[in-house]
Amino acid sequence: MPSLRFPSLALIFSISGSIAAWAQAVPAPQAAPPANFAAEQAAANAADGPRRTPPRSFAVPTDEVSPEMRKLIALPFPPHMDAAPKNAAEWKELVDRRAKLAIAALPALKEKLKVDVQPAVIGGVKAFIVTPRTIPRANRDRLLVHVHGGGYVFGPGEAALPEAILLAGFGGYKVISVDYRMPPDAPYPAAMDDAMAVWKAATKMANPRNMAIFGTSTGGAMTLAMVLRAKAEKLPLPAAIAPGTPWSDIAKIGDSYATNEWVDNVLVTWDGWLGRAALLYANGRDLKDPQLSPIYGDFHGFPPTILTSGTRDLFLSNTVRTHRKLRRAGVIADLNVYEGQSHAQYGADMNAPETKEAFTDIAKFFDRHLGR
Structure with a gap:
């Protein structure tokens, strides 16, 4: 069967291109370095300070x-990597x-994973309910809440659904996907x-001990921020969360x-559309506010957490910093890092074994912690 790529995740994760472009993108073998190469690099890094590397x-x-x-x-890099909309109309x-690209791919995705999607209004907010056509007995009283990625600007309406469909389909969970307002x-x-x-409304639909929150990138950051806010407002917490490659520091802070x-062929650089979206969303607010950058919040008392990233992910440091901070706070926290992947590529092709593996791991993690 042809590989299915989902432009909503391509949007959220900024993947684009064709097989022909892929073939052209594979680098040719490099010649062996000159004999004095190592000595030159050592000399360039002889003093304390920033690490200097040759072209690679x-x-x-x-x-x-x-x-x-x-x-x-x-x-190759996505065509919108350096998009710089000058006004609201250009952003829209x-x-x-x-x-539109994302929505066009949804019928095949829903049919392949055997899920149904219904629009809803929950707590006065637009949402979608994603329901597997077959729900395992163990999951019949369980409910997941999904917050989508997209740099706080991409993925309106149904365009945000692929990740919710993937976890509903691979995991057998009923999912509420939030169609939140955006800049x-x-x-x-x-x-x-x-x-x-x-x-708040969902906790009246199911027991919070049988509930989890998940999302990728922006959705991962929002998942963390939701727990921080629920703690502050003394609301019920989910039994587990899955912030995938979370944008946990919205500023350009972090080694990766x-x-x-x-190197990341999805996000590429903070200094493109990504950083512009961050500033648009923050609207003048301090980027270290924990509701914008949850890495600066207090993680004590967080529910068990599973995080996912890749070795080429621009947000790898966001992910590992979050993992270490959770562990230091005494929280059960798993970390899956995939070889060679750029930002959130584990969710970009449902026919890739890594996609099934990643979402099955999340589903199994939830199964271990929900209802306990």
Whole structure:
């Protein structure tokens, strides 16, 4: 069966290109370095301070990486990587253009994973209920809440659904996906207000001990921020969470913002559309506010957490910093890091073995901790 790629995740995770482009993107073998190469690099790094590296290229990894994932890893940078909308109308045009691609792929995805989707209004907020056509007995009283990624700007309406469909399909869970408001019309705190309104309403639909929150990238950051806010407001906490490659520090802070810049073929660099979206969402607010950058919040008392990233992910440091902070706070925290993957590529092709593995791992983690 042809590999299915889902433009909503391509939007959220910024994946684009074709198989032909992939073939052209595979780097040619490099010549052996000159005899004095090591000495030159040692001399360049002889003093304390920043690490200096020579120009580099990275072959597509083959060991422990499926053919489907190699194609994604090899793709060129997305065409909108340096998009710089000048006003609200230009932001909306970019968002709508990407959303149409995402929505067009949904029927095949829903049919392949055998799930149904219904629009809903929950807690006064637009949402979608994603229901597997067959729900295992153990999951019949369980309910997940999904907050989508997309840099706080991408993924309106149905365009945000693929990740919710993947976990519903692979895990057999009923999922509420929040269609939260976004910039340019609604900067912070609109998205968080909507997500919390849905969470409050959802806790009346199921026992919080049987509930989890999950999301990737922006959705991962919002998952963490929702727990911080629920703690502050003395609301019920979920039994587990899955913040995938969370944008837990919205500023350009963290080692992999530098080490994986121009290596990640999804986000590429903070200094493109990503950083512009961060500032648009923050709307003048301090980027270290824990509701924008939850890494600066107090993680004590958090529910068990599973995080996912890749070795080329621009947000790898966001993910590992979050994992270490959770562990230091005494929280049960698992970390899965995939070989060679850029930002959230574990969710970009449902036919890739890594995609089934990643979402099955999340589902099994939830199974271990929900209802306990």
